[in-house]
Amino acid sequence: MLNILILGLGQCGNRVLDAVNREAFGSGGTFAKYYSRQKFPASVKTIAVNTAINDLKGLTDTLARDRFHVPHLHGVGANRTLGKKVFEDNKEQIMSEIDKRGSFELIFLITSAAGGSGSSFAPLLVKELKKAYNAQIICIMVLPFREEGSIFMQNTAFCIRELVEERPNGILLVDNQYLKKYAGDIKSAYDKINTTVARRVLFMIEALNSEMLMVTDLGDLKTVMNGGIGIGTMGYYEATKDGTIKSAILGSFKPSGLLFPANVYDEGARAMLIIKGDKKYLDLDLITKTVEELSTEVGQVFKGVLVKKGRPKVLSLFTLNSVPELEKLYATAANAIRFEMDKREQSKKQLDDAFAHIDELEPIY
Amino acid sequence: MNGGRILVIATLFMLAYSMMATATDHIIFGQYLRVNEGIEINYDIKIEVVEVKEATVDSAKFRISSYMLPEKTYTVFKGDTPLKYETRDGISIYIEVISVQGKTVFFEVKGPDEWRVSNYYEFEPEEAETEAVTVPKLEIARTLDISSVQQGQTVKVTLKIKNDGNGTAKEINLDEPTIKGTYKEGCPATLDDIAAGATERVSYDLKIVDAEPGTYELTPTLLNYKSESGASYSSESSSSVLVIAAKAVSVPKLEIKITIESGDDVMICGERFPATIRIDNIGNATTGRVTTKSRLPDDLRVVDGEIDPVYESIKPGDYEEYEVMLIAYEPGKHIIEMDVLWADDEASTSAEFWAERSGFDKYYIYILAAIPILLLLLWLIKRRREYSF
Numbered sequence: 001m002l003n004i005l006i007l008g009l010g011q012c013g014n015r016v017l018d019a020v021n022r023e024a025f026g027s028g029g030t031f032a033k034y035y036s037r038q039k040f041p042a043s044v045k046t047i048a049v050n051t052a053i054n055d056l057k058g059l060t061d062t063l064a065r066d067r068f069h070v071p072h073l074h075g076v077g078a079n080r081t082l083g084k085k086v087f088e089d090n091k092e093q094i095m096s097e098i099d100k101r102g103s104f105e106l107i108f109l110i111t112s113a114a115g116g117s118g119s120s121f122a123p124l125l126v127k128e129l130k131k132a133y134n135a136q137i138i139c140i141m142v143l144p145f146r147e148e149g150s151i152f153m154q155n156t157a158f159c160i161r162e163l164v165e166e167r168p169n170g171i172l173l174v175d176n177q178y179l180k181k182y183a184g185d186i187k188s189a190y191d192k193i194n195t196t197v198a199r200r201v202l203f204m205i206e207a208l209n210s211e212m213l214m215v216t217d218l219g220d221l222k223t224v225m226n227g228g229i230g231i232g233t234m235g236y237y238e239a240t241k242d243g244t245i246k247s248a249i250l251g252s253f254k255p256s257g258l259l260f261p262a263n264v265y266d267e268g269a270r271a272m273l274i275i276k277g278d279k280k281y282l283d284l285d286l287i288t289k290t291v292e293e294l295s296t297e298v299g300q301v302f303k304g305v306l307v308k309k310g311r312p313k314v315l316s317l318f319t320l321n322s323v324p325e326l327e328k329l330y331a332t333a334a335n336a337i338r339f340e341m342d343k344r345e346q347s348k349k350q351l352d353d354a355f356a357h358i359d360e361l362e363p364i365y
Numbered sequence: 366m367n368g369g370r371i372l373v374i375a376t377l378f379m380l381a382y383s384m385m386a387t388a389t390d391h392i393i394f395g396q397y398l399r400v401n402e403g404i405e406i407n408y409d410i411k412i413e414v415v416e417v418k419e420a421t422v423d424s425a426k427f428r429i430s431s432y433m434l435p436e437k438t439y440t441v442f443k444g445d446t447p448l449k450y451e452t453r454d455g456i457s458i459y460i461e462v463i464s465v466q467g468k469t470v471f472f473e474v475k476g477p478d479e480w481r482v483s484n485y486y487e488f489e490p491e492e493a494e495t496e497a498v499t500v501p502k503l504e505i506a507r508t509l510d511i512s513s514v515q516q517g518q519t520v521k522v523t524l525k526i527k528n529d530g531n532g533t534a535k536e537i538n539l540d541e542p543t544i545k546g547t548y549k550e551g552c553p554a555t556l557d558d559i560a561a562g563a564t565e566r567v568s569y570d571l572k573i574v575d576a577e578p579g580t581y582e583l584t585p586t587l588l589n590y591k592s593e594s595g596a597s598y599s600s601e602s603s604s605s606v607l608v609i610a611a612k613a614v615s616v617p618k619l620e621i622k623i624t625i626e627s628g629d630d631v632m633i634c635g636e637r638f639p640a641t642i643r644i645d646n647i648g649n650a651t652t653g654r655v656t657t658k659s660r661l662p663d664d665l666r667v668v669d670g671e672i673d674p675v676y677e678s679i680k681p682g683d684y685e686e687y688e689v690m691l692i693a694y695e696p697g698k699h700i701i702e703m704d705v706l707w708a709d710d711e712a713s714t715s716a717e718f719w720a721e722r723s724g725f726d727k728y729y730i731y732i733l734a735a736i737p738i739l740l741l742l743l744w745l746i747k748r749r750r751e752y753s754f
Contacts, residue, residue, distance in 0.1 A: 059754065063751050064750075064752060064754040067754045
């Protein structure tokens, strides 16, 4: 059985992790945790790490023993510099907490790129995990709403860069800005995004750990994630009643099913398709033929077929050769940083001018 | 020579006689005096008339005193030799009763010539000098050894007679009352003399022959007796009560009692409890074979002990007691009935108690229902704690 660790860093990572834990209970609803046990498709350990204790307290479906508070008041206030220092000060405890849970072949590290704790911890933690474990490390990085503020944008920019420099096995992007279409309000959107990410992660874990009709495994995942610039995303599609397996596969490549806006056909480097459904829907010839067709456009496409009751569901995992949306994001971030710098300089100058009025003057009493 | 001696003696005798005659011939007093009157002679000798008595031989009693001599009382009888009274100086006077009449005595006092009556006086009569009068006084107390008796039985009657007087009681006649249908055996009609201070006990048997049953009052015992002087007296005891009952028939009689040892006669279903059965022979004869028979409710079981024992006999005043352990299985009122049978007779008793289900029995359904709820609650609490940070 595959030993998997899922780490949720910072508020965002914690909530996505909590959603993973909730989804692992199945369809029991809110009270499932009182009478049921989580049914992970593999040996899955989870840890929510945060400096803000209130964020940890807000989790509902993660066991208390799986919540690790890094003691630093109530968070680092989106300050990545401070966050890094806190991590360095506490990394032994963090690694010790991880080490208690054994060894792993696959580690998911879920974090927001914009926040304080998660974005500052993630690159450093990847570095430590690579030292400590011979495991594939997949980072699921959540990008912020663009209008969230300049600090979040600069955090995102620097976090992604630092993370790429640490060379995890792959980075899967989840773009809140792109996914806020899921719901009208932010809160609902967050919940929906968290649940969507959680389900796809569990889908992938199930596929990697199950006996499959057509096999894809951890090695395939590694190859896929090594493709392109090592950054990718996930797509998903659930077949309609009358739909074919081909339409389902192709549906998972559509932008509407992706977690990050990309044109897979143009930008895709490698892909992995995980198809799950009742055997009667699983036309292997059609699947093979469709995958071959996709390979000509996307590149190497691995496929795995998992027989389960129900209509076909397809999870697609991509790495990209180019990420135009990311470039836009960096441009936006740079502008925001410059704007912030100009504003600060103006403010400083204004203050200096104000102080200049009393140069060479002394108070008289 | 002898003639001379005789002459001398005669001369001396004559001389002495002449001197005495001279001294006593002089009548100092010779009159009547009444009782409680007195005379004083020569300022010294007091002669007082204390008592005058007319009898076969009349007499008078005088109280005489003089200087340095205590007064003394003398009885002088008429016609008797005159009473000689000698003073401390050795001078004598002679008192002779001449006659007595009523409370008056005529007497003469003779003595020295020069002596005269120096005073006449009256004196208060003293307390009549108690003559050693002896009076018997009998006190009688009657006791019966039993106050309640049955026909055919005997009562021992004891009379304790004490002479509290100072004289012997004589000619004592005992008059003891009689109850019809009884017989006094050994009851004396007369008693021997009882000296002063002495106590006599007389006992006799009062046999109840065919007296009718009832309560009788024995009237006081009457004693008639006389003193030594012949005076008659009588004494009586207090009355006594004697209950005569019909002759008892000796029959055994049994009484049976069941005791359930519980504070409020409420038992718990399924729990053992003791019951004590006691059979008393309250009759006056020993029973023959005694058997017991119990009647228990259907759900009442004897779990320890024999509830229907058999006894060969039970003596009068005696009892048999035994304990059994019971268990009631159903709630509600239970009645235990017991019969004891002997000879041609029998006695019955019953005891009742309530049985209630134990607290566990009452509530076990709820407890059973509560257990899973409690476990579920504990489980929920545990799970909640697992997810509380």
